[in-house]
Amino acid sequence: MKKELTKEEYAKIRYKRREAACFIYYRPADGQYYIGKIKYGEPVSGDAQASVYLGSSLPVENGVPKDAICITTCHTHTPFLDGSFEQEREVGPSKGDYDYLKNGDESNYGIVLDYVGIHVADKGDFVFPGHSVTDPPQMYIYYNNGRKADKYSFID
Ligand SMILES: [Zn+2]
Numbered sequence: 001m002k003k004e005l006t007k008e009e010y011a012k013i014r015y016k017r018r019e020a021a022c023f024i025y026y027r028p029a030d031g032q033y034y035i036g037k038i039k040y041g042e043p044v045s046g047d048a049q050a051s052v053y054l055g056s057s058l059p060v061e062n063g064v065p066k067d068a069i070c071i072t073t074c075h076t077h078t079p080f081l082d083g084s085f086e087q088e089r090e091v092g093p094s095k096g097d098y099d100y101l102k103n104g105d106e107s108n109y110g111i112v113l114d115y116v117g118i119h120v121a122d123k124g125d126f127v128f129p130g131h132s133v134t135d136p137p138q139m140y141i142y143y144n145n146g147r148k149a150d151k152y153s154f155i156d
Pocket of ligand 1 (some may be wrong): 077
């Protein structure tokens, strides 16, 4: 029998997206960096804001050696695939990302993987609803001390 979806089921599964995140560690004993367990946020659809809860940074809860020191976090932002919405999303670290850093000291920084976006004069860089999931990505390093975020492109 042919599988059918009700309107409600269809709305539930279309354009689902979620963020992923992990802690990053440095271990002086061997001079190596370690990546903690990858955590995933709740899948969302439409123009809902995605987020991810990182939980504890304790090495033992993240599968890294217990003498590794947590130095930062890394998370992803999602594409914005549903073209039926009218609001764009600014790329790069969000207000929530900066708020998270404020829990620590001024030397705190974070890493987010997002899109390069499209520049809008006097406004900033944005992704628009319905853009391509394969649009050029960019890594942003953002700081708790007021320093402007650094951007690292993966394309030449
Ligand atoms: Zn974020």
